[in-house]
Amino acid sequence: MTTITDATPPQVAENDAEPSRRRRILGAGKQMHAGPVTYLVLTLFAVISLAPLLWTTIAASRTNTRLAQTPPPFWFGGNLFKNLETAWNQAGMGTAMWNTILVAATITVGTVLFSTLAGFAFAKLKFRFSSTLLLMTIGTMMIPPQLAVVPLYLWMTDLGWANHLQTVILPTLVSAFGTFFMRQYLVQALPTELIEAARVDGASSLRVVWHVVFPAARPAMAVLGLLTFVMAWNDFLWPIIALNGENPTVQVALNQLGTGYIPDDSVIMAGALLGTLPLLIAFLLFGKQIVGGIMQGAVKG
Numbered sequence: 385m386t387t388i389t390d391a392t393p394p395q396v397a398e399n400d401a402e403p404s405r406r407r408r409i410l411g412a413g414k415q416m417h418a419g420p421v422t423y424l425v426l427t428l429f430a431v432i433s434l435a436p437l438l439w440t441t442i443a444a445s446r447t448n449t450r451l452a453q454t455p456p457p458f459w460f461g462g463n464l465f466k467n468l469e470t471a472w473n474q475a476g477m478g479t480a481m482w483n484t485i486l487v488a489a490t491i492t493v494g495t496v497l498f499s500t501l502a503g504f505a506f507a508k509l510k511f512r513f514s515s516t517l518l519l520m521t522i523g524t525m526m527i528p529p530q531l532a533v534v535p536l537y538l539w540m541t542d543l544g545w546a547n548h549l550q551t552v553i554l555p556t557l558v559s560a561f562g563t564f565f566m567r568q569y570l571v572q573a574l575p576t577e578l579i580e581a582a583r584v585d586g587a588s589s590l591r592v593v594w595h596v597v598f599p600a601a602r603p604a605m606a607v608l609g610l611l612t613f614v615m616a617w618n619d620f621l622w623p624i625i626a627l628n629g630e631n632p633t634v635q636v637a638l639n640q641l642g643t644g645y646i647p648d649d650s651v652i653m654a655g656a657l658l659g660t661l662p663l664l665i666a667f668l669l670f671g672k673q674i675v676g677g678i679m680q681g682a683v684k685g
């Protein structure tokens with residue numbers, strides 16, 4: 385007796401599955417397109433992010449009397465350049481800008497360099513007490529920076545560095561966060577075999593760092609450099625304690641605005657706009673390289 389079944393022969397099933405598998409493979413290489421909801425959400429977040437900068441510009445272009453009225457202004461006025469000039473002269477922004485560029489650039493270069501070297505050592509080198517030292521480094525991140533203000537200021541005063549830029553630069557040349565960040569990146573992005581191959585070829589430690597470690601760590605170094613520069617530019621607590629009005633950074637200089645009996649809010653906003661413009665220019669010039677470095681690091685990971 386012959387039994388009729390609905391079972392599909394393996395060869396037929398495999399042939400039927402082949403077109404769908406090919407479609408999935410071809411579809412994997414296609415570029416995904418965002419829908420209208422995605423554009424709506426991104427536009428909303430962009431507007432929310434730009435709103436403080438827009439309001440600062442509007443307030444900087446108005447008079448103090450108009451800012452005190454209700455409702456507040458929602459469009460630009462005609463006093464922007466006048467208020468910018470007033471803020472520039474009152475706060476001594478020329479000297480403050482130069483000091484801040486020098487401080488932020490030095491801190492950024494030092495932090496990126498030392499953090500990369502320390503991160504490489506913790507990630508790929510074997511030495512005694514490496515885990516203990518790494519835990520101690522991470523543990524320093526849990527100490528509030530306000531606790532170190534008094535002993536740090538006394539130390540700098542003993543060295544005769546009070547009211548000098550090196551007082552702001554030297555304590556922040558090394559970052560525990562930067563060391564941990566670079567260590568975590570290099571663990572995944574830098575193969576140990578690559579270092580061993582360089583050693584076999586006779587490369588010294590300096591050449592290994594320069595030709596192997598730095599190229600592999602370049603995306604993370606770009607991200608860390610951006611974060612460090614922004615943090616150093618916006619730092620206020622330690623510079624306001626360590627520096628005076630004769631040798632200020634931008635944030636210390638902005639603190640001198642609005643110290644009269646009736647603070648001029650429009651001039652204060654103009655000063656805040658002046659302090660923000662260099663960061664915006666830097667991001668417009670190097671934003672593409674920074675985002676590219678982030679994406680390159682994401683693909684490597």
